[in-house]
Structures are given as structure tokens and as C-alpha cells.
Amino acid sequence: MATTTMTMAKALNEGLRRAMEKNPKVLLMGEDIGRLGGVFRITDGLQKDFGEDRVVDTPLAESAIVGTAVGLAIRGYRAVCEIQFDGFVYPAFDQIVSQVAKLHKRSDGAYVMAMVIRIPFQGGIGAIEHHSESPEPYFAQTAGLRVVSPSTPNDAYWMIQQSIEHDDPIIFCEPKSRYWEKGEVDLETPPAGLFDALVRREGTDVTLVGYGASMKTALRAAETAAVEGMSIEVIDARSIAPLDIEVMAKSLEKTGRVVVVQESPHTASVGSEIISELTQRCFYSLKAPGLRVSGYHVPYPPTRIEEDYRPTVDRILDAVDRVMGFES
Amino acid sequence: MIDEELVQLLTPEGERVENSEYQSTLNGDEIFGFYRDMVIIRRLCNESTSLQRQGQLALWAPIQGQEAAQIGAGRALAPMDFTFPTYREHGIAWCRGVPPEDMLRLFRAVSNGGWDPQKYRHSVPTVVLGTQTLHAVGYAMGIQRDGAEEAAMAFFGDGASSQGDVLEAFVWAASFNAPVVFFCQNNQWGISTPSTVQSKIPLYHRAHGFGFPGVRVDGNDVLAVYEVSKRALDSARVGGGPTLIEAYTYRIGAHTTSDDPTRYRIDAEVEVWKHRDPVERVKALLVREYKVKNADFDDVAAEADAMALKLREDVLAMSRPDPITMFDHAYAAPHPLIEEGRREMIDLGISGGEL
Numbered sequence: 001m002a003t004t005t006m007t008m009a010k011a012l013n014e015g016l017r018r019a020m021e022k023n024p025k026v027l028l029m030g031e032d033i034g035r036l037g038g039v040f041r042i043t044d045g046l047q048k049d050f051g052e053d054r055v056v057d058t059p060l061a062e063s064a065i066v067g068t069a070v071g072l073a074i075r076g077y078r079a080v081c082e083i084q085f086d087g088f089v090y091p092a093f094d095q096i097v098s099q100v101a102k103l104h105k106r107s108d109g110a111y112v113m114a115m116v117i118r119i120p121f122q123g124g125i126g127a128i129e130h131h132s133e134s135p136e137p138y139f140a141q142t143a144g145l146r147v148v149s150p151s152t153p154n155d156a157y158w159m160i161q162q163s164i165e166h167d168d169p170i171i172f173c174e175p176k177s178r179y180w181e182k183g184e185v186d187l188e189t190p191p192a193g194l195f196d197a198l199v200r201r202e203g204t205d206v207t208l209v210g211y212g213a214s215m216k217t218a219l220r221a222a223e224t225a226a227v228e229g230m231s232i233e234v235i236d237a238r239s240i241a242p243l244d245i246e247v248m249a250k251s252l253e254k255t256g257r258v259v260v261v262q263e264s265p266h267t268a269s270v271g272s273e274i275i276s277e278l279t280q281r282c283f284y285s286l287k288a289p290g291l292r293v294s295g296y297h298v299p300y301p302p303t304r305i306e307e308d309y310r311p312t313v314d315r316i317l318d319a320v321d322r323v324m325g326f327e328s
Numbered sequence: 329m330i331d332e333e334l335v336q337l338l339t340p341e342g343e344r345v346e347n348s349e350y351q352s353t354l355n356g357d358e359i360f361g362f363y364r365d366m367v368i369i370r371r372l373c374n375e376s377t378s379l380q381r382q383g384q385l386a387l388w389a390p391i392q393g394q395e396a397a398q399i400g401a402g403r404a405l406a407p408m409d410f411t412f413p414t415y416r417e418h419g420i421a422w423c424r425g426v427p428p429e430d431m432l433r434l435f436r437a438v439s440n441g442g443w444d445p446q447k448y449r450h451s452v453p454t455v456v457l458g459t460q461t462l463h464a465v466g467y468a469m470g471i472q473r474d475g476a477e478e479a480a481m482a483f484f485g486d487g488a489s490s491q492g493d494v495l496e497a498f499v500w501a502a503s504f505n506a507p508v509v510f511f512c513q514n515n516q517w518g519i520s521t522p523s524t525v526q527s528k529i530p531l532y533h534r535a536h537g538f539g540f541p542g543v544r545v546d547g548n549d550v551l552a553v554y555e556v557s558k559r560a561l562d563s564a565r566v567g568g569g570p571t572l573i574e575a576y577t578y579r580i581g582a583h584t585t586s587d588d589p590t591r592y593r594i595d596a597e598v599e600v601w602k603h604r605d606p607v608e609r610v611k612a613l614l615v616r617e618y619k620v621k622n623a624d625f626d627d628v629a630a631e632a633d634a635m636a637l638k639l640r641e642d643v644l645a646m647s648r649p650d651p652i653t654m655f656d657h658a659y660a661a662p663h664p665l666i667e668e669g670r671r672e673m674i675d676l677g678i679s680g681g682e683l
Contacts (some may be wrong), residue, residue: 064496071466106441106452109657167660244662
């Protein structure tokens with residue numbers, strides 16, 4: 001097995017490089033992604049190697065980045081659009097939900113809207129406003145789109161390639177606070193299908209589901225709980241839309257208790273959907289109501305206090321205690 | 329004269345006009361062909377309005393008054409060019425070969441599109457204003473990467489000219505020197521909003537600010553629209569970059585069949601524009617210069633009537649789709665929620681379709 005250690009940022013860079021080598025129709029578009037290599041350096045060196053026609057430094061207009069990717073898709077290209085920060089995706093919202101998501105349908109299948117819209121999301125980097133948001137529920141609700149999020153360098157390397165090869169448009173949410181953390185990357189075999197959830201840690205008392213940056217926090221919470229004698233199974237959803245609900249249901253049938261961790265506010269969130277689906281499927285296995293540990297229902301706070309907004313190990317353990325203490 | 333910079337080759341009375349920049353290259357047969365196109369598309373439009381009034385269409389967007397703008401541009405296109413319409417480009421669709429009945433599927437509310445956009449190289453209708461201009465620019469960027477001598481043409485109106493997407497499309501087209509022609513039909517009204525509210529300067533002047541040429545053409549003069557469009561497309565195909573064409577015209581009818589223009593504009597204005605009718609001026613030219621006979625015009629009218637009759641039959645034959653077809657093409661690849669929806673519809677007996 002050829003494995004190597006690299007950061008998530010490097011894994012994404014290598015994944016993009018491999019996709020571009022494989023398919024000459026793949027091109028990258030975004031603000032500052034060429035000479036600069038992107039504000040997070042995800043596309044570092046790619047313009048030098050693939051040229052300005054395939055790594056396109058665009059004017060600063062998000063709707064146009066996505067809208068022109070639509071035209072390129074009609075022409076048979078596969079654009080990977082970089083949205084510089086989560087809070088900047090909204091100018092492209094119409095193009096994403098009314099055009100990208102619907103054109104396959106509106107053309108009765110004649111248009112294949114193969115594209116990837118990369119969004120560095122979630123908080124934890126001490127940024128100023130509009131740089132720490134979790135917009136994934138907006139897109140998860142839209143028919144025609146798929147939404148995924150890697151939490152490890154290995155997933156990042158493979159999921160970006162799988163997304164580019166996929167024929168439906170993919171909203172690719174990158175946990176920016178994990179960009180610089182290293183992990184093992186298997187360069188030969190993907191860990192799973194693009195839309196598969198994975199069990200990251202096995203356990204028997206509580207099922208803890210998360211995605212993106214929340215995964216590291218969830219795993220820490222499981223380690224801490226283990227010291228206290230609780231066995232927590234941790235599942236990485238990986239695909240936010242569609243959800244791999246079977247993997248979660250299988251776990252819940254074993255544990256009877258579920259907690260979902262996410263950074264977005266909990267109303268109409270991915271966690272709401274997970275708990276609703278699981279309740280429907282596993283009602284008679286439930287020992288406690290499912291709980292969500294989320295961001296609060298406020299605009300993302302100034303980042304000096306963001307760690308009191310984002311789910312912490314303590315808040316997750318509090319939810320774990322509540323489901324463990326539930327008397328039926 | 330509406331504007332001294334307006335390119336016009338034919339007066340409303342059908343007299344030729346000398347223009348230092350543009351000369352008509354069309355022969356009599358070609359002009360007669362354009363006349364035929366305009367008569368047929370007007371007939372199609374009138375039949376569709378009737379169908380809507382009779383409850384057979386959910387909506388219709390008339391083009392009466394704009395036939396020359398659309399036929400002039402549509403006939404200037406080469407087969408390999410690709411067009412990006414709004415919901416009102418019936419004349420462009422006609423020139424691209426889209427069957428009339430397919431143009432009405434959206435308005436019959438049996439489809440979200442209606443035709444195969446790749447087959448006719450004519451994109452699906454766009455209802456959210458201006459979005460298609462960016463698709464055209466992206467497509468044009470693809471043409472550049474393929475090294476093809478083709479062009480994209482984006483259609484929009486004076487109302488959509490205020491949309492951010494249109495202005496972003498101008499920026500991108502200029503920055504990348506994209507082979508795209510922006511064709512704005514200024515029909516003077518965005519539903520009830522006059523074009524003077526959309527822009528304090530002539531719309532075609534905007535192009536200069538973005539760094540590419542803009543031309544205002546008499547949108548009711550099919551000869552002029554053809555020449556202006558052809559030159560812009562020819563230039564785009566060989567690396568000349570984008571052009572904005574403002575086809576100065578008028579929407580004689582309502583915005584759509586849901587609209588009542590008598591609430592916001594005066595009859596006198598409509599009457600002025602009726603005297604600038606795009607079809608009559610070509611007919612006058614054909615009679616005077618090419619000695620076209622009444623019988624030939626009658627043949628065209630009969631052909632248009634036959635088309636309308638067939639269109640009516642085709643529309644009435646478009647029945648309610650099986651509900652399960654709503655799941656078709658929602659995604660390109662298999663999706664669990666699509667399978668779930670299909671299964672539920674079959675289990676509940678809503679559809680007799682197959683999984």
C-alpha cells in the first residue's frame with residue numbers, strides 16, 4: 001500500500017492535479033487561484049504546470065464563476081470552481097440553485113452539469129465576519145445538487161477526484177480549519193464511495209455523527225468519554241446530501257442513542273434531517289431522543305468568542321450524558 | 329429618426345437607407361425568406377395567445393413587434409454557433425430549427441424546457457433574468473479552449489440589462505475576449521418599467537465602458553439587424569471578442585398573457601410603433617424592388633395558417649405527463665431520494681410507472 005503523509009491542503013492539491021492529468025476537460029476557476037495558488041494555497045503550482053487556460057484566474061464575481069462553469073459544462077468541460085470563503089457563495093446562489101441544480105432537468109437530460117463547487121467552510125481560524133460560515137444546509141435542501149465534505153487528508157484526496165468524475169454537480173465543503181493538519185493518504189485505493197458514510201471509531205453506547213471540522217472534535221469527545229467508561233461510535237457522514245442513512249441506522253440499532261454534531265445552527269439543518277430519518281427508521285431501537293449539538297441561532301459571532309459558538313468536546317459530552325441519562 | 333447612431337437600412341416605409349458602415353448583402357430570395365420567417369413566427373405567436381386565452385396554455389410571452397430583431401439575428405447565425413435565449417426568443421428558436429410545438433411545451437406546463445438544446449444548439453428558456461448571459465460567456469470560453477471558429481449569442485432585454493449577471497457577463501467577456509455576442513432587445517418596457525429607468529444612457533453605450541464595441545440597430549429593420557449581427561458574429565469567431573448589439577424595438581403586445589399594458593402605457597405610443605412594423609416594411613420593399621406578387625404573399629399566409637393549425641393540434645394532443653416523470657433527469661446518476669420518491673408514487677397508485 002503506497003501511503004504518504006500530507007496535509008489536507010496538499011491532499012486536495014494532489015487530488016486536483018491527478019484529476020487534471022487524467023482528463024483534459026477538467027479546469028479550475030476562481031479568484032486568486034493561479035499565480036497566488038489561492039488564498040489557502042490549495043491550487044498552488046497548478047497554473048504553472050497546466051497553464052492559464054486550465055487554471056483560470058477570474059475577475060471577482062462569484063455568480064460569474066459558477067455561471068460560466070455552466071456554459072463550460074454545456075460545452076463538455078468539467079469546471080472546479082473555488083469560492084474563496086463560505087460567506088462569499090451567496091452572490092452565486094441563483095446560479096447554483098436555479099441553474100446548476102436544475103439544468104439537467106430543464107434540458108430533459110441533454111445537459112450534464114458536471115462541476116464541483118469548492119467552498120472552504122466552518123469556523124475555527126479566527127477570521128473576520130463572513131469567513132466562518134456553514135452554508136451546507138441551503139444546498140442540501142436543493143434537489144439536483146449533491147453536497148459532500150471530507151474530514152481527513154485521505155478523504156480530501158479521493159473525494160475531490162470522485163467529485164470531479166461524477167456527472168451531477170457537487171458542492172464540496174472543505175473544513176478550512178483542518179487544511180494544515182497532516183494525515184496518511186493512500187495513493188492507490190479510495191477509502192469508500194463518494195456518498196458513503198464511514199465509521200471512524202466503534203462503540204456500543206452512543207452513536208455520534210458529524211462531518212467536516214466537527215469530526216476531530218467528535219473523536220476527542222469519544223476518547224474523553226472512554227476514560228469515563230462510555231463507548232461511543234463515531235460516524236463521519238462524509239456525504240451530506242444524499243445521506244448514507246443505512247450506516248447510521250445500523251449503528252443506532254446497536255446503540256439506541258444518537259447525537260449529531262455540526263457547526264450550522266440546528267434549525268432545518270443536516271442534523272435535523274439525520275435525526276428525523278433515524279427516528280423514522282429506528283424508532284423501536286431508540287433509548288433516548290436524538291440530540292443535536294450545533295452552532296447557535298445567531299449570525300456567526302466575532303471570532304474571539306467563536307469557540308463558545310462551535311460545538312466543543314464539553315458540549316458534545318453534555319449531550320452524550322443527556323442521552324445516556326434518559327429514562328424511558 | 330430615433331437616434332442618429334441607429335443603424336438602419338430600411339425605413340418604416342420600406343425605402344433603402346444609405347449607411348456608411350453597413351450595406352445589405354441580401355438578395356431578393358433571401359429577403360423574401362426573412363419575410364416568410366417573420367410572418368410565420370407572428371402567426372405562431374398569435375395562435376399561442378389564442379391558445380392561452382382558451383385555457384390551453386398556462387402563459388404565453390408574445391413577440392409581436394420584435395420579429396425583425398429575432399429573425400435578423402437568428403438568420404445571421406452559423407449552424408455551429410450556440411444561442412442562449414430568454415423565454416421570448418420564439419423567432420430565434422424558429423431559426424435554430426426548434427419545432428413550434430416544442431416551443432410551447434413550457435407554456436403548456438408539461439415540461440420545464442421543451443427541446444433538446446444540444447441538438448438545436450439553442451439553450452433552454454431562462455426565466456430568471458440575465459442568468460443565460462453568463463452561460464453564453466462560459467460556453468464561449470469553451471469554444472476558445474477548443475480552438476473552434478464558433479460563437480455564442482446571448483439574448484436578453486432592456487429589463488434584464490440591470491441584472492448583475494448581465495454586467496458580470498460583460499466584464500468576463502471583455503477580460504477573456506470571449507467569442508460572444510450580446511443581443512439586447514430593447515423593447516422599451518420591462519413589464520411596466522420603462523427602459524429609461526433601466527439606463528440613463530443608451531444601452532449600447534454601456535459596452536464602451538466594459539471595453540468592447542456596442543451598436544444600436546433598428547430592431548424593426550430585419551436587413552439592418554442581419555448585417556449588424558453577422559458582422560459581430562464573424563468578428564467573434566475569429567478572435568475579435570464580444571459585441572453588444574442593442575436592437576431598438578417595441579413590444580406591441582403585453583409582456584405576457586398575464587399582463588395588462590393599458591395600465592402603464594398610452595395608446596399613442598403603441599400607434600407610433602405600429603407604423604414601424606417590421607413585416608410591412610419588408611413587404612413594401614419586396615413589392616417595389618423585387619416585384620413580388622400578391623400570390624406569393626398569399627402562399628406565405630397559407631403556409632403560416634397551416635403551421636398554426638398543426639401547432640394547435642399538437643398542443644391539444646399534449647396530455648398531462650405521468651407524474652412519475654418528475655423524477656426523470658432530476659439527477660444524472662442514481663440517487664436514493666429519487667428511488668424513494670418513485671417507489672412511493674407507485675405504492676400509492678399515483679403512477680403505474682416502473683421503478
